[in-house]
Amino acid sequence: MVRALPEQPPGFVDAVLAVVDDIPPGCVATYGDVAAMLGSRGARAVGQVMARYGADVPWWRVIRAGGRPPAGHAERARPHYELEGTPLRPSADDDGYRIDLAAARWRP
DNA sequence: CCCGTGACATCTG
């Protein structure tokens, strides 16, 4: 399909929320990856959207580079990964665990 | 229109 022109230029916020909502269970994507899907490199901008509007989307499926969970939310995201069967890996970090990006990274 | 902010990424020493 040719969507040469978006019917309605969606705000960056809506675009990010749409991508995150598209991530299937058991998979994850990094902030940089999400930004890249939108054609931008604003990984921080994605984090801003998540912090403000990520309450209604599977925010735990969006992680940082290196397979680390969102800063300050590792404890909250952990049960979600175990529930969805996301491949985790032990870590000596304060988070206590790390996500196996090689196996869980979402590939469209 | 300019500045500060933020659930980041990447490079260098």
Added chain:
DNA sequence: ACAGATGCCACGG
């Protein structure tokens, strides 16, 4: 491997 510094992007005031 670790810590610090710099770059990037979008949004609100």
